Amino acid sequence: MSSTWANAPRTDGPSSAWLRATRIYRLGQRGARCLSWAHHFEPDTHGGSPETATTSSMTVDPQLSSLQDLGPLAARIKEVPTDKIVFMTMPNQPAPSNANRLVPAPDATLIFERIKQGIPVNPDSDSATGTSAAEQSANRKLPLSIVNGAHVSGLAGQFANDATKQGYTVISIATAATLQAQSKLLIPDTDDTRRTAAAFAKAMNLDIKASVAEVESIELILGQDYQALKRPEKKPIQLDSRNADQDRCG
Numbered sequence: 001m002s003s004t005w006a007n008a009p010r011t012d013g014p015s016s017a018w019l020r021a022t023r024i025y026r027l028g029q030r031g032a033r034c035l036s037w038a039h040h041f042e043p044d045t046h047g048g049s050p051e052t053a054t055t056s057s058m059t060v061d062p063q064l065s066s067l068q069d070l071g072p073l074a075a076r077i078k079e080v081p082t083d084k085i086v087f088m089t090m091p092n093q094p095a096p097s098n099a100n101r102l103v104p105a106p107d108a109t110l111i112f113e114r115i116k117q118g119i120p121v122n123p124d125s126d127s128a129t130g131t132s133a134a135e136q137s138a139n140r141k142l143p144l145s146i147v148n149g150a151h152v153s154g155l156a157g158q159f160a161n162d163a164t165k166q167g168y169t170v171i172s173i174a175t176a177a178t179l180q181a182q183s184k185l186l187i188p189d190t191d192d193t194r195r196t197a198a199a200f201a202k203a204m205n206l207d208i209k210a211s212v213a214e215v216e217s218i219e220l221i222l223g224q225d226y227q228a229l230k231r232p233e234k235k236p237i238q239l240d241s242r243n244a245d246q247d248r249c250g
Contacts, residue, residue, distance in 0.1 A: 082245035088121070089240040126162045138199030139192050143171040143217035149180025150224045157206075159176065166203040171217065180223040186213040193218055 022221035064070055094100075114121050144163060148156035156173035163170050185201060187193040187210045197210035197218050206229045213219075222229075 031071045072180075078181055083243055085243065087242055138203075140167045140196070141169050142193060142196050143176070143218045144168050144200070145172045145217055146170060147174050147176050147221045149176040149177055149183070150226050151175065151223045152222075152226075155226065159220065162204060163200070166200075168200055168203075176221065180221055181225065182249060183208060183223040183229055184219075184221045184222065184225050185210045186215045186219040187211070188213075188215060188217070207231050 059225060063074070082181050088111075090111065091105040092102040093105040095103045111121060146156045146163070156175065160170045160173045185197055185206075185208045187197045189212045200218070200220075201208050201210070206230055210218075
């Protein structure tokens with residue numbers, strides 16, 4: 001049975017789990033052929049079996065250690081449209097002790113954490129930050145006010161433009177009557193505003209938590225510490241990816 005991973009360099013760590021998942025799809029595409037081949041295959045002179053030859057090349061969970069176990073799963077996976085399946089190569093780097101081995105790169109931790117949390121990883125974007133469930137549930141139609149408490153010219157307008165690009169509804173910008181030392185994100189006491197304020201802060205890359213106050217809408221007050229609100233920009237994660245319907249051999 002051919003495999004696109006047959007000549008891949010050895011990898012350690014979470015990569016083995018990723019390869020297990022992607023190899024299952026390969027079996028799904030060729031499941032019927034593999035099972036037919038195994039049925040007619042004669043053991044070699046060393047007493048090897050087709051099942052041993054097929055499964056011994058992979059490290060799998062006990063529940064997927066035989067063709068009998070893999071067959072039904074492969075048949076189900078085969079029904080998934082190939083254009084809905086994306087293969088991604090885990091970010092990797094040469095091992096410090098041996099350049100012929102690959103080990104997970106630091107970005108691999110981010111990828112697997114997003115998979116664990118169910119956050120999509122978009123290989124077509126410049127980064128792999130994805131969109132969390134909290135961000136997807138944000139109500140961007142809720143009114144948002146931005147107040148320039150730092151008395152820096154154009155500050156509220158700049159943040160308002162950025163918020164609008166993220167799809168949020170800015171209804172007003174203003175300058176505070178008095179200088180504000182500390183930035184604040186104020187919200188009415190509702191679950192909807194809590195979710196939206198948290199998603200807004202994440203979308204704007206701001207290190208700030210919302211506080212309940214007597215306000216009518218979500219209100220971002222930019223104090224003199226506004227520059228410290230910005231988190232460091234995340235570097236794009238380099239991903240080698242392709243759809244399952246792309247033929248690399250053609």
